[in-house]
Amino acid sequence: MIARFFLALGLCVLMLVSSVTTYVYLGGRQSKVAVRTEKPTVAAPRAKAFTLPGTLYLSQSGALYSLSIGRFHQLTPEDGWTQPYWNASGNNLLAVRRTPFYSDVYIIGRFGQVTRSLTANGPPPRSNDTTLMHWSFYPRLGPDNNTLWMSYDSPKFGYDVPFSIWSLPVGGSIRQGKLWTNANDYTGGDMQPIPLPTGGIMYTKYTYGPDGNLVGQLWLTTRPTPAGREGKPLTSTGEDCHQPSISPDGHQVAMICTYEKQISQLVLASWDGSNLGPRKAIITDQLVAQPTWAPDSSGIAYLAPGANDSPFQLWFLPKNAYAPPPPSPTPVPTPTPGGPYSGTLPTPTPAPPVAAPVVKPIQITTNNGFDATSPIAWAP
């Protein structure tokens, strides 16, 4: 009887222990999908972290961060801040602050303090009419440093709310602005203007391809609208390209091409100021976004998911990956000092070809989740 009692007790304890152990084990298993992103400032710099030159500015969860000498600093609170643009002449940033209903462009100091608002896209006084509000995205300054360029959702046509490219004097109102493009109807419009030294702009125009699919296409225009003077396409609709970025020397363009699929490739092309040259896909196995040239031309930074498809991380592709140094010249026999040699010169043995080392992209961050719709700004 006593033996049975102890047996039952033992079994009860065993059940309890195994139940608790199972629960704790299952509860302790690491989820691969619910990993929370860390603030860039929380992640301690890795001992062997690759340090990028200059200062990069990125957006995560509505806050702007700078990355300098391998260390992140939070510049703004998590309050809708995105799309930084480095203004070299002013030693400050342009950035967009987005609210649920509209967005505005601001000048902020390099330590995050708001200096000035450049747009006023909120609702008029005593009105909540959503159609009277506006979005401004992708701000840039022109070569004169006194002209603001942006994508702006005006004019609107009822349900059709496309973005167009606008320019306006810094500090001026939209009434002083110039409309540069005529967006295609019901496409989302024209985005990502890049003012060119020649006075025109390169931008992304969304359009319907021959197969009826909505695609992105790089365009060049040299003067403001009216219709019919919009310039010309630089890429085909089938390439489905967007997010152009011009190299510091002005001779190359990096862009994202998706070929109407759920993929994205980082593509380079030469640029002569009016045409793009042959394409060269340099990243094809990642969901890559926002290519940005290093100011010293040492490589290209971009955003792409990290290992295990974690959210978008900062990556860097060194220049050697897409522009390998030219091979060293083949050695030729040099005359031996001491006079002419009358004998037969030995035939030089050709050196075996040395395979160029494969240069791979470097993942700079690991646990962050950067906003892949926000360009990276990179100051020298």
Added chain:
Amino acid sequence: MAGSLAYFLPAAKLAWDATGQVVTIASPTPSPSSDTNNASPSPSAAARTPGSFTVLLLGSDDDSKFSSDHVLTQSMILVRVIPSTKQVVILSIPRDLYVPFWVGGSGKIDGAYSYGQAGGAIATVQQDFGVHIDEYIWIGLLGLIKLIDAIGGIDVVTSSPVVDDLYPQDVFSADPYGYERVAVLAGPQHLDGVHAMQYVRSRHNDLQSDIGRSKRQQQVLLAIRKKAKQVSSADVPAIATALGGEIKTSIGLDRVAQLIPLAATFDNPDSITTLVMEPPMFHGGGPDGSLTPNWSAILYLVRQYFP
């Protein structure tokens, strides 16, 4: 055992409530489309590729504007899975297609759910398209948002900016008739549930309206499938809690257990065929703004991919 039960309690509750829904499908009434266009009858299961099955995905605006038993299905997607060849075919049905209902009468196909809920939608699709449907999954607006959030969001290449000044503010707002502004920018990005919903639901700023929306829905569906491959047992309670009351399916638990490992084997994106019905498969100008089907073109496509 007890520990497992305790851990998976939310999942068990969801499984009890949502899976294995019994669907009563009445015998279809003769379809005008079938009569006039020689549509083949619903093929028998034996005529199909062994092991293949077809699922009808239904997505509804189940916000407070509608009573729970009279919601419309804004999204109807047929998915055919062929495990032996690891192929998937996804076909979106336009919600405004004017079709005969299985109960009699005609209307936009998004109203079929109102006549018998999932059973009504299944019977109407089977009757009009000559497709045998094995299972269904229904999900509401909030369910989709919660599902995407529960799996940590999805990575999507949004094909164009989606901008809408009159997007319905009916999910989290006290006034379901209000509007909000939406701007989902283009390109590769990580979307949470709310923004993924905005991307697939907005149709005002799309020349193709519902067709464009169907293409976006398929992009998000594939992104969910890709992300779901990473789901482990550690995620099950959170997902189950998130989806409580927001999803219904005829798929039983035993079948779910078979399908989860199966889904992970569908790795090749080229083996997934996505189809959207476009003109000349229908034309506008039907009653109440509906789309008039060109049944011969539609059934040709359907027979090809859903034999």
